[in-house]
Amino acid sequence: MFRKMSKHVDFPTILDLAPFCAMDKLKKLPNVARGQNELLYSLFGIVEHSGGMHGGHYVAYVKVRQPVKPGDPRWWFLPKSANIPAPGSGDADVDSESDLSGYESGEGAAPSMEAPPGKWYYVSDSLVSEVSEEKVLRAQAYLLFYERVL
Numbered sequence: 001m002f003r004k005m006s007k008h009v010d011f012p013t014i015l016d017l018a019p020f021c022a023m024d025k026l027k028k029l030p031n032v033a034r035g036q037n038e039l040l041y042s043l044f045g046i047v048e049h050s051g052g053m054h055g056g057h058y059v060a061y062v063k064v065r066q067p068v069k070p071g072d073p074r075w076w077f078l079p080k081s082a083n084i085p086a087p088g089s090g091d092a093d094v095d096s097e098s099d100l101s102g103y104e105s106g107e108g109a110a111p112s113m114e115a116p117p118g119k120w121y122y123v124s125d126s127l128v129s130e131v132s133e134e135k136v137l138r139a140q141a142y143l144l145f146y147e148r149v150l
Contacts, residue, residue, distance in 0.1 A: 002053060003053070004049075004052055006140065008139075008140050009140075009141065011043070012043070013042065013043045013115040013133070013137070014040055014041070014042055014043075014114070014115055014149075015040070015043070016039060016041075017039045017040075017041060018037060018038050018039040023037075026039065031076060036150070039148070039150070040113060040149050040150040041146035042115045043063070043145070043146055044063040044065075044118075044146065045061065045062050045063065045145030046060065046136060046139050046142075046143070046144055047059075047060050047141070047143040047145075048061070048140055048141060048142055049140075050140075059123065060122075061120055061121065061123070061136045061139060062121050062123055063118045063119070064120075065116055065117065065118035065119075066118075073150070116149065120133055120135075
């Protein structure tokens with residue numbers, strides 16, 4: 001009756017959800033900039049399942065990046081009442097300049113926006129190892145995890 005699909009399905013590292021949103025509602029949200037026509041998300045995790053529907057094994061691929069610094073545009077998506085760190089707060093060794101690599105200044109993303117830099121890791125029951133992004137993109141994804149970046 002039900003069968004598990006066991007094949008690769010392509011998935012992007014940057015996903016634009018705007019084409020799937022009601023733009024009239026989207027433009028009224030407080031965390032969407034005026035004139036913004038993209039809603040970009042970056043891949044940061046994958047769960048892969050091997051086996052059948054009644055048993056098997058799960059592994060994960062996780063992208064590890066530098067912590068988000070105060071002033072980084074990724075804080076802008078939180079509601080205004082959220083506890084957002086002020087620039088200059090936090091660790092003394094973190095400079096107040098935001099690391100905007102891959103981001104524009106709030107007016108929108110460049111058409112060829114790249115995923116934020118980081119290292120990918122394969123995580124299983126008793127093994128954690130660094131892997132290439134190419135290996136991650138060949139995974140037979142069961143679940144995909146994205147974070148909003150614009």
